Amino acid sequence: MVSWQQHSKIFSSAKQGLNRQSASPFIDCQRAWVEIDLKALGYNVRQLKSILSPQTALMAVVKADGYGHGAVIVAQTAIQNGATWLAVATLAEGIELRQAGIKVPILLLGAINSTIEINQIAQWKLQATICNPQQALIFSDTLGTSLPVHLKLDTGMSRLGTNWQQAREFVSLVHQLPNLDIAGIYSHFATADDRDPTIMNLQHQRFQNAIAQIRAQGISPNLLHIANSAATLQSPTFHHDLVRVGLAIYGLYPASHLQAKLDLQPVLQVKARVTQVKKIAPGTGVSYGHKYICDRETAIAVVGIGYADGVARNLSNRLQAIIRGELVPQIGAITMDQMILDVSHLDNVQPGEIVTLLGQEGEHRIAVDDWANSLNTISWEIICGFKHRLPRVNLDEEVGSRQ
Incomplete structure (x- = not known):
């Protein structure tokens, strides 16, 4: 049985996770969102x-x-x-x-x-x-x-x-x-x-x-x-x-061979929050249809975003995300509102931590073209697919210019 002191420690860690990486009260209230630079x-x-x-x-x-x-x-x-x-x-x-x-x-x-x-x-x-x-x-x-x-x-x-x-x-x-x-x-x-x-x-x-x-x-x-x-x-x-x-x-x-023509900077990032973390035993199936079976004890993080938000179900078991600057694999079928990540190699991931699905964090970048190539489609379709239940967060509310 978990003691009151252990519950208190777990709760304290969860609060730290909720506050990690975000200084915006609005973002703190969101399960997932699109950032616009x-x-x-x-x-x-x-x-x-x-x-x-x-x-x-x-x-x-x-x-x-x-x-x-x-x-x-x-x-x-x-x-x-x-x-x-x-x-x-x-x-x-x-x-x-x-x-x-x-x-x-x-x-x-x-x-x-x-x-x-x-x-x-x-x-x-x-x-x-x-x-x-x-x-x-x-x-x-x-x-x-x-x-x-x-x-x-x-x-x-x-x-x-x-x-x-x-x-x-x-x-x-x-x-x-x-x-x-x-x-x-x-x-x-x-x-x-x-x-x-x-x-x-x-x-x-x-x-x-x-x-x-x-x-x-x-x-x-x-x-x-x-x-x-x-x-x-x-x-x-x-x-x-x-x-x-x-x-x-x-x-x-529009095409990779045009990248040398001009320096352009991606405007859109997609982020979401971890909603639950747990460990599952070897041989355990993950998500609908059990298309993924764990071959070892696995720490999983459930994330509050899915295909109803614009993350295509066909990305299941092919997607990567970034937590704390580290790449982690998505496992199992992506569902309507949620997906699951394998966070076994990260220490003590907590609910509330921010996951980058598209964008840059640390040394890693996940590009729109990565998704498009995986789905055999075009980047236009990816960025037009994020639904409006994902709020748009403007990183620079004062419309201006970059020097």
């Missing part, structure tokens, strides 16, 4: 600006809630560090930014055909993407005032946009329609992150050919843009009047 975000924007000519504007892509980082705070930080445009995917995302007091031009990248939404685009002073003649006619017939729009050409993505070979007729039609002001013409690369630039160069040539035909009929759009993060890093050839940068502002590279 706004200084790193500002640094990345300035780095990207440094490779652009003065004539090229930077559009920060903040769709999908700023790639899971928080759209409003990302937008504010990006603007304060040199971005002059924003891009979102949906009307609701654009309205959220306007309601937060953001004044810069905002482009809606998605296709909209609803007359109700078209009127709201005008009301909130957003800029729409027009993908085809039919959509252009709907916009023109619906609007009662002039609206800046960007015309999208399909040069090889085979997604939104009018085929580049019909660009001349498409742009000519929109130019003649009332209530539509052509603010820009753009396209999107399908393979900008590939080592082989053949398809990207073909798309760019198609885009340039289409623009030449448009200009030949006396129409000169204010803004041309085609570069995403990868193309922005690849070459100034693709920059034109505006670059649309998403992944790179969050400190991630």
Whole structure:
């Protein structure tokens, strides 16, 4: 039987664990959270600006809630560090930014055909993407005032946009329609992150050919843009009047071969707390399905985060975490709200201690790409997958810049 004195000692150790590594009362109340480094975000924007000519504007892509980082705070930080445009995917995302007091031009990248939404685009002073003649006619017939729009050409993505070979007729039609002001013409690369630039160069040539035909009929759009993060890093050839940068502002590279192009700093870290620690005997199964069986006495730490938070179940038995600056393996199936770590080589881990799942602690870093490679997916999917029951903690509440 455990004595009162032993219980008291255990309780004291647990309190020390709860207080370890955290000086924030808010964080102390959380089982798991996402940390956002706004200084790193500002640094990345300035780095990207440094490779652009003065004539090229930077559009920060903040769709999908700023790639899971928080759209409003990302937008504010990006603007304060040199971005002059924003891009979102949906009307609701654009309205959220306007309601937060953001004044810069905002482009809606998605296709909209609803007359109700078209009127709201005008009301909130957003800029729409027009993908085809039919959509252009709907916009023109619906609007009662002039609206800046960007015309999208399909040069090889085979997604939104009018085929580049019909660009001349498409742009000519929109130019003649009332209530539509052509603010820009753009396209999107399908393979900008590939080592082989053949398809990207073909798309760019198609885009340039289409623009030449448009200009030949006396129409000169204010803004041309085609570069995403990868193309922005690849070459100034693709920059034109505006670059649309998403992944790179969050400190991630679209491909490993682009890492030497520019110094970027990861913005997002994911952390959680140990909720229980215990020892289990050799031969004991761990978690659902007993996909992991201990081959020795094992000290395990249960951690309060799971696949409902965005930690994919397919990472089970492949994930590593960091505690006290040391790497520890995750074992057993990751469950909806919890996972289990093998902490046998650490001394006296306590409930409340902080676990780093993504990010840097001590000499070890677990990168978003580590998860993406393990899951055979892309980093975009990882960072967009963290659910909103994980609060976002801004490490620099005062939006500023890193020196």
